Amino acid sequence: MGDYIIRAVTSDGAVRASCAITTSLVNAAQEIHKTSPTATxxxxxxxxxxxxMSDMMKGDKDSLTLxxxxxxxxxxxxAVGDxxxxxxxxxxxPLVDLPLKNGKLDVGGAVGKDGTLGIIRDFGLKEPYMGHVKLCTGEIGDDIALYYARSEQIPSVVALGVLVDRxxxxxxxxxxxxxxxxxxTDEQITKLEAMVREMPAISTMLEEGQTPEDILAFALRDFASYTFETSETAYKxxxxxxxxxxAVKSLGKAEIQDIIDTQINAELTCHFxxxxxxxxxxxxxxMLKEE
Ligand SMILES: [Zn+2]
Incomplete structure (x- = not known):
């Protein structure tokens, strides 16, 4: 089976949780962009x-940009998702690599923390919703948790992991x-905090063969019951x-004329x-003749 996400809600409505395995899609990104281990x-x-986060969106045409x-x-x-x-x-x-830090890939050092995490949610309305927070560590998981706490007032645990092979x-x-x-309840929150302290790194759990279902069962062990849905995810x-x-048309006629004058053809490469x-x-x- 390929990559998938499970989205769960506890029967008392206290916690929403999603867990994903994304090994294939991150591999696809590595192959496309030839990323170094740190960049991967x-x-x-x-x-x-x-x-x-895209899987949490409701409308068919919604999109999310991080x-x-x-x-x-x-x-x-x-990153952009539908x-x-x-x-x-x-x-x-993509080629920049850093030495390991405490035996781990130094994502925070490579990303830096002197900047922002921006989130754009496009619901197909006139103006997309935009929010941003200052980065706290550049490790990405912490920064997204901070975004949820600050911008959406939702206390969240965000655990993200990528294990790169030799x-x-x-x-x-x-x-x-x-x-x-x-x-x-306060009691539930205390139990969740204890769970987070005990939870091994998510990439380790996946490498050991645990499934997103197993990981959610661990995370929601103190709740009587929960329901979940499964959806596929992929790099596309x-x-x-x-x-x-x-995109070329949107450059405007003067710019297009300039390309005609200075180049034989316009060659464009998709960044993604x-x-x-x-x-x-x-x-x-x-295009110049068109209105
Ligand atoms: Zn493309």
Whole structure:
């Protein structure tokens, strides 16, 4: 079975939790962007969070964009997801790698923490909703938890993990987002805090063969019962020739004329999947004639 997400709610409504295995999709991102182990972990965590958060969206056409710009050596990271939990993303400097820190990939050092996490939710309305928080560690999980606490007033636990193998492939990746609803009692919150302290790293649990179902069972062990739904998630780019042509048109006529004057064709590469598109000179001239 490929990657999937399970989304659960406890029967008393106190906790909502989602858990995902994203090993294949983070592997796909690694292959597309040829990322270093540190960049794989950073982008993989962001893509995993994006998949889980996209899966929480309700409308068919909703989309979610996560942007991390921490001023560190790997530069800006972007992940975009749709309501079917298809995600895509990229990192500005995919080849930058850092030495291990305390035996772990130094995601915080690579991302930096002198910047922001931006979240754009597009519900197909006139204006998308935009929010942002200052980064706290650049480790991504902590930063998303802070975003939920500050911007949405939802106390959350965000655990994201990517384990990179010696050959740079992804051994295990996944994540969990657990949100405490106003219905939760103080006793339940105390128990959840104890659970979080005991919970091993999520990538370790997945590598050991535990499933998202097992991990949720561990996280929600103090609750009498919960229901859950399962959805697939994957790395999927939705670029197309039409989109690229729209993007070129949106440059405006002066800019298009400039391309015609200085280049033979316009060559564009999709940032998310590296697909190349060529818009020929005669196609550009056609665009100039259009209204
Ligand atoms: Zn693409």
């Amino acid at each position: 972990a950073a982008l993989g965590r962001l893509l995993t969070a994006c998949a889980i 942007q991390v710009d921490g001023g560190g050596p790997i530069g800006k990271l972007i 309501s079917n939990a298809n995600v895509k993303g990229y990192v500005a400097n 050959d740079y492939s992804v051994k295990a990746a996944g994540g969990m987002i657990l949100q405490v609803m106003p219905e939760a 780019c939705d670029c197309s020739r039409e989109r690229i042509e729209r 999947c590296n697909q190349k598109y060529v818009v020929t000179k005669s196609e550009l001239e056609e």
